[in-house]
Amino acid sequence: MKHKNNIWLTIFFAWTVSVIATLGSLFFSDIMEFPPCTMCWYQRICMYPLTLIFLVSLVKNDKNVLFYAAPLTIIGWFWAFYHSLLIYDVIKEELTPCKLGVPCSVTYINWFGFIDIPTLSLIAFTLIGASLVIIYKKGFKI
Numbered sequence: 144m145k146h147k148n149n150i151w152l153t154i155f156f157a158w159t160v161s162v163i164a165t166l167g168s169l170f171f172s173d174i175m176e177f178p179p180c181t182m183c184w185y186q187r188i189c190m191y192p193l194t195l196i197f198l199v200s201l202v203k204n205d206k207n208v209l210f211y212a213a214p215l216t217i218i219g220w221f222w223a224f225y226h227s228l229l230i231y232d233v234i235k236e237e238l239t240p241c242k243l244g245v246p247c248s249v250t251y252i253n254w255f256g257f258i259d260i261p262t263l264s265l266i267a268f269t270l271i272g273a274s275l276v277i278i279y280k281k282g283f284k285i
Contacts, residue, residue: 158193220272
């Protein structure tokens with residue numbers, strides 16, 4: 144029973160991270176009125192469904208959570224990583240999908256000199272990815 148409880152807590156942690164990331168992105172765009180760029184939208188497309196996937200897994204004890212959550216987490220992580228490289232000038236602006244509207248290199252926040260919105264997204268996807276690895280190692284298989 145303890146093993147199953149640890150998996151539930153890990154899924155709950157992943158769900159909590161996804162909810163905070165989702166609400167945070169909505170706060171930045173709707174309350175602070177920071178318009179999201181194209182890459183931000185791609186990350187949102189990956190993050191928002193995770194809140195429902197983890198919630199359903201918690202309620203139904205769905206053992207297929209990895210099957211549904213892993214692809215979104217991996218794709219979202221790569222978008223967030225790519226976006227972070229752009230913000231830190233490792234990748235040039237010309238190599239982004241942001242051709243119209245808000246530039247992908249815009250920095251709305253800068254906490255402690257290095258934490259911006261793409262970094263927050265990268266941290267969230269990393270925590271969720273680590274949770275999925277823990278869930279996998281504890282017995283929930285794809």
